[in-house]
Amino acid sequence: MSSGNLADVECRVLTYSHDGFGMGHLRRNINVTTRFLADAPESSVLMLVGCSPESYFELPAGIDFIKLPSIVKVATGVHQLSSLRIGQLQAEALRNSLIKRVADVYRPDLLLVDYVPAGVWGELLPTLRMLKQRKDAPVMMLGMREIIDAPDVVREHWRREGTYEVINRYYDAVVVYGCPDVFDTVREYGLDRELTIPIRYCGYVCSEETIRPSEQMREELLVGEGDRLVVVTGGGGRDAYPMMRTCIQALGLVRKELPLTGVLIAGPLMGSSQKESLREEARAAGVRFLNYVCGNLSYLNAADLVITMAGYNSLAEVLRLKKKALVIPRLGPSAEQTTRSELFARRGLIDTLSPRCLSPEQLAARIRLDLERDDFPVEDPLIDLDGARQAAAHLAALNRDRAVAAHEDHGSAVFPTRGGMTVPRPGQERIDLVHPTMGSISEPLTAEAAVLSRPIVKHNRSGRHG
Structure with a gap:
C-alpha cells in the first residue's frame, strides 16, 4: 500500500x-x-x-x-x-x-x-x-x-x-x-x-466496463454488409413492453425499404410472458430478440442508431458512447424521464418522441430520418x-x-x-x-x-x- x-x-x-x-x-x-x-x-x-x-x-x-x-x-x-x-x-x-x-x-x-x-x-x-x-x-x-x-x-x-x-x-x-x-x-x-x-x-x-470493437460485435450479430444496425433497449425492461412492441412493428416496416438489422434487448426485469410475446413478434418481423446481455455497452456501441427509454443509466451510456439515440421516455410514475429527454434533446444530444399515441408508422418514419441525420449528437463541453x-x-x-x-x-x-x-x-x-x-x-x-x-x-x- x-x-x-x-x-x-x-x-x-x-x-x-x-x-x-x-x-x-x-x-x-x-x-x-x-x-x-x-x-x-x-x-x-x-x-x-x-x-x-x-x-x-x-x-x-x-x-x-x-x-x-x-x-x-x-x-x-x-x-x-x-x-x-x-x-x-x-x-x-x-x-x-x-x-x-x-x-x-x-x-x-x-x-x-x-x-x-x-x-x-x-x-x-x-x-x-x-x-x-x-x-x-x-x-x-x-x-x-x-x-x-x-x-x-x-x-x-x-x-x-x-x-x-x-x-x-x-x-x-x-x-x-x-x-x-x-x-x-x-x-x-x-x-x-x-x-x-x-x-x-x-x-x-x-459504467467503466470494457467495450468490444464495433466490427467484432457487428460480425457476431450477423449484420449484413451495407446494413444499418438499430439496437433497441429498455434498461431493466420492467415497463418497456409497449415501447418495444411498437419498435418491432416499426422496424418491420423499415426493413421493407432499407437494408437493416434490428436487435431488441428485452432486459432482465421484463415478465416472462411479455418476453415470449415479443420473441414471437420479433421473429415474424425479422428482428433479432435477445433476452438479456452482459456487456450491454458493446451492443450499443456497434449500433448506427439506438432506441431507448430515458432512464439515467441508459442516457449516460448513450452520452459516453456518443451514439445517435432516438429516446422514447416513460410517462410515469414521475416526470423524471420526460424532463431528462426534453433537456437532452434541447442540447442536441438526442432525438426524442413522446410515447403518447405513438404508432408503428410514426416511429418507422422517425427511424428512417434519424438514420440519415448527421447533426446529432453534438459535442457538449459542459457534459461531465x-x-x-x-x-x-x-x-x-x-x-x-x-x-x-x-x-x-x-x-x-x-x-x-x-x-x-x-x-x-x-x-x-x-x-x-x-x-x-x-x-x-x-x-x-x-x-x-x-x-x-x-x-x-x-x-x-x-x-x-x-
Whole structure:
C-alpha cells in the first residue's frame, strides 16, 4: 500500500439502494464502488439491494450483497411489495430489521445511500440513528441522480416527509450525479436553501466496463454488409413492453425499404410472458430478440442508431458512447424521464418522441430520418461524464478525514488501517503525494483539494449558490 494514496485507507463500505422500478440506483452504486475499490483494493463493499446484482452485473472482488424483499414504485413516494404475499406493516418491519442488523454487525466506515435519504417507508431511520450514536460513527453520504421528479413535487414531498431534516441530521455530504448546466438539482429542489451540509456535483456516473470493437460485435450479430444496425433497449425492461412492441412493428416496416438489422434487448426485469410475446413478434418481423446481455455497452456501441427509454443509466451510456439515440421516455410514475429527454434533446444530444399515441408508422418514419441525420449528437463541453471517479474520490477523502480525526484524538503520528498497515498523517506526505488518476499533486494543494476536482456548492439561506 502506498503511503501517498488518499484512497487506500482500508475501510468497509455499506450501500443502500431500493430499486423500486428499474435497476438504476443499484447500477450507480456498483459503478461508484467499483471505482472506489480500484483505488482501495483492500476495502470491502456490502450492498443492501432490492434485486440480485450477480444475475445482471459482473461484481469485482470485494463487493457482495444482501437482498431485501423486493418492492415496486407505484407513485411518488409510494411503494408496494412486488412478490411476497404479506402485509405492508410486516414487510416494513422485515426490511427495517434486516437493514439495522446488517449495519450493526458489519460496522461500516462509510455509508452510501442512493436517492432516498430515509429509505423506503423510512426504513433507514433506525439504522441512521444507531450509526450516528456510535463513537466510531461512519461517514454517511447521500448520492442523488440529477432529476428525481418535477421540482414542485419533490419540494412539497420532501417538506411533508421531513426529508431535508433527515439529510441535515444524519448525512455528512451530498453528491449530485449530474451537471448543473443541464439541470440545476441544487436550486430546483431547494437544497441550497434547506441543507446545511456540503453539496457537490460530480458529473454523470457511467459504467467503466470494457467495450468490444464495433466490427467484432457487428460480425457476431450477423449484420449484413451495407446494413444499418438499430439496437433497441429498455434498461431493466420492467415497463418497456409497449415501447418495444411498437419498435418491432416499426422496424418491420423499415426493413421493407432499407437494408437493416434490428436487435431488441428485452432486459432482465421484463415478465416472462411479455418476453415470449415479443420473441414471437420479433421473429415474424425479422428482428433479432435477445433476452438479456452482459456487456450491454458493446451492443450499443456497434449500433448506427439506438432506441431507448430515458432512464439515467441508459442516457449516460448513450452520452459516453456518443451514439445517435432516438429516446422514447416513460410517462410515469414521475416526470423524471420526460424532463431528462426534453433537456437532452434541447442540447442536441438526442432525438426524442413522446410515447403518447405513438404508432408503428410514426416511429418507422422517425427511424428512417434519424438514420440519415448527421447533426446529432453534438459535442457538449459542459457534459461531465466522470461521475464514478469523482464520487469515489469524494468517498475516499471523507474516509481519510474520518480516519485522521479518529487517530488525532490519540495524538498519534500514524494511524492503522484495518489490515494493520499504517499511513502518515496529512502534511507529512505532502511533498510526494500521488493520486492514482491525477498524478503528482504536491505543495500548493491540500489532500482534499487534490482529490476533489469539482467545486462545492456552499449552502446559504439566501437561496443562492456560494
